[in-house]
Amino acid sequence: MTVLRHYLMRAAEGRGDALGRALETLAGKVRPLAGCEKVEMFADAGDADAFIFIEYWSSVDAHKAAGAALGKEAFAGVMALLAGPPEGRYLNPVALG
Secondary structure, three states, rough: OEEEEEEEEEEOOOOHHHHHHHHHHHHHHHOOOOOOEEEEEEEEEEEEEEEEEEEEEEOOHHHHHHHHOOOHHHHHHHHOOOOOEEEEEEEEEOOOO
16 A cells, blocks of 8 residues: 655745755655655645655655665755754555545
């Protein structure tokens, strides 16, 4: 079953454009990793410094292994632009009846 990894990220004041570009670069690194099914990014319509980054994984273990394989340096460009740590959580799809 697909597992989503959801991140809410806020850029440091006025750094939203740079964070958007850094997240696009990160998405390009994440997409080809084993177990990654899809990556999506959303910008807040009312706040140019806020983004939602969603990764779709075959399992939580696949996500954790991919993060270890990428290493912290892959995230450095994103982390340098954030106002604070990203909020992350795993989400399971829920079937609507």
